Amino acid sequence: MADDSKHPDIDFHHPFTPYDVQLDFMRAVYDVLEKGDGQVGILESPTGTGKSLSLICAALTWLRNHKRSQFESSFSAVAETMAGEPDWVIQAALKRKRLELAQRWEEREAKLKKVREREKALEEKAAGLQRDRKRARVGEDGVRRKKQEVDEEEEFLVAEWQGGDDGDEGDPLGYLSKETRAMMAKVGLGGYKKEDEDDKGVEEPVKIYYTSRTHSQLTQFISELRRPEFPPSLPAELLSSSEDEATKEAVKQIPLSSRQKLCINPAVSKLGSLSAINDRCTELQQSKTKDKKCSFMPTAENLKQTHQFRDTALATVPDIEDMFRIGKEVQVCPYYASRTAIPGAEVITLPYPLLLQKSARDALGIKLEGNIVIIDEAHNIMDAVANVYAAEIKLSELRRGRQMLGVYVKRFGKKLKGENRVMVAQVGKVVESLSAYLNEQMKVKGDQGIADPNMILKSRGADMINLFQLIKYIQESKLAYKIESYVSYVEDGEQQDSESTAPVKKIFSSTPVLHTLVSFLTALTNLSTEGKIFYEKVQTPGGSPDIKLSYLLLSPTHAFSSIATSARAVILAGGTMSPFEDFKAHLFPTLPAEKLTTLSCGHVIPTSNLCVWTLASSKPVPAGSTTTPDMFEFSFQKRSDEAMIRQLGLALLNVCSVVPDGVVMFFPSYGYLDEVVSGWQSSDNSSTTSIWDRLGTKKVLFRESKGGSSDEVLQSYTDAILSHPSDAKTNGALLLSVVGGKMSEGINFSDRLGRCVLIVGLPYPNINSPEWKARIEYIESTAVSRLEGSGKTKEQAVQEAKNAAREFYENACMRAVNQSIGRAIRHRGDYAAIVLVDRRFGTERIKSKLPGWIRGGVVAGSEGKGVGGLMGALGVFFRGKR
Structure with a gap:
């Protein structure tokens, strides 16, 4: 199953009819997971192509297939251990083992089905009634006590500390008191101890750890996870369930998060900062006095509620808000009780920090060995590790x-x-x-x-x-x-x-x-x-x-090596992963080529919905010329040229005359954005009206500021576009923004909000800053050591190291460009023009670092046709969309 070309007919159980690019993506994911053995996939699928749903369908399809395969393999192993016994004895033993496993599976599914039915009934009842829920007033009331009511020494004096006691070293729960750890072990929370056999569920042997950058991205993923239906992890012929139940099995998913998101104790959660909440929580658990412990902590006394929390979570594909709600309803801590659900979960979602830090993984009981790691929005994973x-x-x-x-x-x-x-x-x-x-x-x-x-x-x-x-x-x-x-x-x-x-x-x-x-x-x-x-x-x-x-x-x-060397397979997926080279060089430097799969998918939009133009000069470039006085080059040395700034404004004025609705222009920095706007606001000898004022007659003008609120600007920009018909005097709006700024990532300029995106120059980081000097020096020094060790001469090693550092620096710039470009096209029916304003975008070196779907949309020879050629192309493009 390693070669997807041999398995074109895999049913990925996609809830819709997948596009060809989605099938390519799902087959690549499936192939990486099937190969296992430390395989890595670096996969690019543009935003708007259903990347999250494709990840879900490929990974869960593989997981269910793998579990059925392992199920049969386990019986072959049993048969081998019984070699020499009569056939009827072996067959009877195998039949009994199959029945036991099937019975356990069916009992678990039946229990979870009842929980789902109960939850659905409660939801329906809540929709029709305004129920008054009585809550027990437990523990502290969250009101600050007056000074004289506090025993200051008991409350604030540090307890005696024995610095030489390392008996709990390596124990992720070692910061807790022995009494608390003993109690947690009793209910299945102490390290990795399993629960009592009489309430033991079906433990999933292989898990998928899915991580993304933000809480909202994880919530969106969980919402997508509820869409598809997958077959059972046991062969259907072994199940005695109804025909419908034997053909599907609900996904078991658990979201993990910090105490800050999950704490239901008002006296602790009110503290606000994560560090204060963590310290107060663990301090409560360290207390040897029962009435001073957190009453929501899972204990032998509330074991029933803990199991109810676990079963409800596994039955309902919850997000973080659901986990908090379930914990409040059953009066048990979601942060700790969620760990009881980990053994029975197939998919575990968690934010970057909980996956990337080994100490956080240990504290949560996360073991990556033999499991799958999927990192979504992975274009910024190196920055995330650094952060x-x-x-x-x-x-x-x-x-x-x-x-x-x-x-x-x-x-x-x-x-x-x-x-x-x-x-x-x-x-x-x-x-x-x-x-x-x-x-x-x-x-x-x-x-x-x-x-x-x-x-x-x-x-x-x-x-x-x-x-x-x-x-x-x-x-x-x-x-x-x-x-x-x-x-x-x-x-x-x-x-x-x-x-x-x-x-x-x-x-x-x-x-x-x-x-x-x-x-x-x-x-x-x-x-x-x-x-x-x-x-x-x-x-x-x-x-x-x-x-x-x-x-x-x-x-x-x-920092990343413990993940890369532990997991069965690692998938890095994102909308703009190009260029790929940095991920290979800095996350998996020793990975053999046969263990790495890369894929850059095309877009789901038809080619006619994209127009990519390289604007290298204001006027056409004569054949055979490589440079003219009218060239656009926004390098640090040349970008303050007043004539070029004016020509940029005139080009934008032409664009705004042709493009309907929303136009977004990205600049290399806030400082340069301010400089350009200042230049446009100044009148020159050729006109009494400034370029800025003339732009205002074409579009409503907005600009991003470094310290301002992006939400307010974005909302005003949106209102200016959507509240006016296309034939209004001011046809839409123009937003001036910054590459790497608040508008360049996570903001969707879909449909009318982004009919044209312009990128001004190449936003190279400041190579003279101490941070970038240190980065470049580190890359060069480590590359020299590695290359000299492989037999290169000193001179060869130094030159190749300089090239590696240059590549890293350039790739950082182009990843930021690619993120900004990706803001416009957000779904199959969307269309937009992308204008790359700088002669360097026409060079093969830079062009090769664009995503494949952007490269494919570049109008051939556009870099030599100037503003006039751009106006003609835009006119034809948008006339065809009306």
């Missing part, structure tokens, strides 16, 4: 943290004993050392640079501190949470007691300062060869000068 491991801290935050530490020590310093006294003092030294370093950098000329990791902890003897031990202490003692909550409590009390109308000056803020410090210290413990620390001068929200330290992961290779 998961990134950290930063500002001097203003360190100052605030030092004040908070001082308030805490003033109150509890004499109560701190042994390890607590030592470790709290070390926290103070680290804060002071980082502050001293940043104060020195404030005096240095220049706004940014690379920080020497040996210097940032040089002061106060902080470089002698064991950071691993200190981080462990802060996390396990919940010191950050206790300090921040105590300071907040004190300030609230002072505000209540103050008779003055003037507000009390607070040092506490919604930013979890000491948690931010822990994240930064954790980043410092990463391998120095894989990341760099930068300083950058910034401003506080109030406008005061500030400076920050940032940690940047330079390569995702090591």
Whole structure:
């Protein structure tokens, strides 16, 4: 089954009649999963081609087929172990095993069917009635208590800590008390311990872990997951169910998320920040006193509710909101109870951070070995890995943290004993050392640079501190949470007691300062060869000068390797994966070619619905010429040319005269967008009316601003288009935006909102920034080491390394371009023109980095025809759409 050309008739159970490009995509996914053994697929399917549904149909079809195949293989293995026994004995044993497995499967399906029927009845009842649901008032009421009602030492003083006790190292639940872990193990939540045999469900041997970037994308995927129906994972002839039930089996899916999304304890969820919620939750579980524990935690006492939660979740294909609702209804914590459903789930959905961090996977009980990993919206996966491991801290935050530490020590310093006294003092030294370093950098000329990791902890003897031990202490003692909550409590009390109308000056803020410090210290413990620390001068929200330290992961290779080497197969899927080379080089550098599958699908739209034009100059280029004075080249050195900016405005004016409804123009940066608009707003000698004003007679004008609200601009832009007929005096709207900005990803300019998309120049990152200098240096140095080890000479290795760095830099630019281009065409009936304004888009090197469906739509020779040729092409294109 590895070669999809040999299996063209696979039924993928698609709920609609799939297009050819969808079939190609599903066959590629199926082939990668069938091969297994560490296979990787990098697959590109344009937005609007039903990528998510195709992923679902291919993966679930393979999974059900695979389970049926494994079912039969297991009986062959049993027969082999009984070799030598009479045939009738072997057949009887096999028959009994088949019946047992079939009975367990049918019992599970029958239980889940009852749950689904109960849920449906409740939904129908809720639709017709406004029911009053009584809720038990459990635990804290979420109202801040007055100062005098709090036992401060019990509430805020850190408990005794034994730093040398590593007995729980490697245990993802090791931060909990022994009593809590024993209780969790009893109900099947302790590590990977199974539930009691009398309530054990059917455990799925192979799971599909699906991850995407945002909560809304996961919700959309789950909505699509409810559409198709798939056959049972057991051969139909073994089942005694009705004919209808024997031909389908509902998908078992569980969404995983953070406590911030799933906590139903109002006294914890009200804390807002994820770090504070995590600390408060684990602190409640560490308590040995029953009445101080969270009452929603799964225990032996609420085992029935925990099982009800599990069965309801497995029966209903829930999203995160459903998990929260189910937990509220049965009064059990969704964050912990969801783990009881993992063994019986076929599909597990989770956001990037929970998959990309090994510590998060361990805490949730996720094991990737032998399972499938599907990463959707994977065009930004390398950035996502870097963001998961990134950290930063500002001097203003360190100052605030030092004040908070001082308030805490003033109150509890004499109560701190042994390890607590030592470790709290070390926290103070680290804060002071980082502050001293940043104060020195404030005096240095220049706004940014690379920080020497040996210097940032040089002061106060902080470089002698064991950071691993200190981080462990802060996390396990919940010191950050206790300090921040105590300071907040004190300030609230002072505000209540103050008779003055003037507000009390607070040092506490919604930013979890000491948690931010822990994240930064954790980043410092990463391998120095894989990341760099930068300083950058910034401003506080109030406008005061500030400076920050940032940690940047330079390569995702090591961080991603635990996923790539564990899973049976990994699928990277996205609408704009081109260019592919970076994914191979930086996520799977040692993967053999035979284990890698790449595919760039065409679009589902007919070719007549796309017009791609390279506008290289304002006037036609004479045959044989490679450059003319009228060439558009928006490189950093040339883009401020006033004549070229004016010609760009005139070209846009012509476009707006021909294109109906919405036109979106993307610029390389906010700074250049402002510069161009300023140029267009200035009148010149040839006309008393500025280009900007003339554009306003053609379209309603909108522009994206760096600090403004994209939602408001987008809504106004949409209203301006949809509220006016096509023959109105101002025919639609023009939106000026930025590649990599708020409008370039996740925003759909479908139908009338995006009839033409223009890309101005190539948005190369600032190669002179410290971050990009460090990236380029890292890529070159690692490439030289690898190439010299393969037998290349020093000169050859250096040259190829420079080429690799250039390729990475160029690919980063083109991925951003491709994302912006993909905003326009969103479904089969959509149509749009795409205009690439820069002579460099006409070169084969750049053109080869466009997605296949865009390359196929480029009008041949367009780079030599100027604005006049573009107007003729656009006129013909849009006349054919009326």
